[in-house]
Amino acid sequence: MPQHPSQKLDANKRQRLFQVSGAEFAAHGFKLASLNRIISEIGMSKSSFYHYFTNKTDLFLQTIDQAMGPVLESHVTIDIDALTAENLWPSLLQMAGELMETFNSTPDLIVVTRMFYRCMDAPDECELVAPYMQNFTGWLAQIIQRGQALGKFRTDLPESLLIDILLAMGMSIDRWMLARWDDFSLVERMNISRDTFDLFVQLLTPKAGNT
Numbered sequence: 001m002p003q004h005p006s007q008k009l010d011a012n013k014r015q016r017l018f019q020v021s022g023a024e025f026a027a028h029g030f031k032l033a034s035l036n037r038i039i040s041e042i043g044m045s046k047s048s049f050y051h052y053f054t055n056k057t058d059l060f061l062q063t064i065d066q067a068m069g070p071v072l073e074s075h076v077t078i079d080i081d082a083l084t085a086e087n088l089w090p091s092l093l094q095m096a097g098e099l100m101e102t103f104n105s106t107p108d109l110i111v112v113t114r115m116f117y118r119c120m121d122a123p124d125e126c127e128l129v130a131p132y133m134q135n136f137t138g139w140l141a142q143i144i145q146r147g148q149a150l151g152k153f154r155t156d157l158p159e160s161l162l163i164d165i166l167l168a169m170g171m172s173i174d175r176w177m178l179a180r181w182d183d184f185s186l187v188e189r190m191n192i193s194r195d196t197f198d199l200f201v202q203l204l205t206p207k208a209g210n211t
């Protein structure tokens with residue numbers, strides 16, 4: 001994949017730009033976010049901005065990629081074909097714990113995640129983040145298929161319904177946590193992450209006599 005032109009920016013200025021843009025998009029949504037406010041805050045001219053970014057949409061997507069790309073692609077650390085009946089749930093729990101540790105150690109990520117969900121909730125803006133959701137949904141389908149093949153996930157419900165339920169539950173938990181992030185300590189966040197993970201286990205575990 002070709003390197004984005006913004007990679008040529010001074011590293012500190014680039015980081016600051018994404019911090020400011022993330023806060024702006026999170027506070028106002030994509031359409032109402034002001035490009036002028038963003039570049040003014042970091043002392044960047046419009047001509048300089050357009051040298052590195054095509055438009056506000058480009059900045060929005062690069063802001064997500066900068067902060068959330070590694071998180072949204074964290075599933076690549078799991079070799080789905082190597083999952084077994086014994087290590088499936090422990091592997092997924094470990095991934096969930098590592099994600100929470102990443103969020104705890106990266107404050108900017110909280111802002112950008114709020115920006116992401118604000119866009120998701122706007123009917124006329126959600127297409128901006130649709131590719132990210134499609135990518136994750138595809139991975140989730142593979143996990144479900146593997147879990148079912150191993151006899152660890154239920155098969156009595158259509159796969160598409162399971163995906164919709166898992167996404168709805170996961171996003172509800174995310175929104176709840178984002179709204180109360182500063183109310184909890186690191187340990188409390190990790191405990192909540194572990195306890196909510198159990199909800200997914202309960203949802204996907206087959207009923208007795210029915211896989």
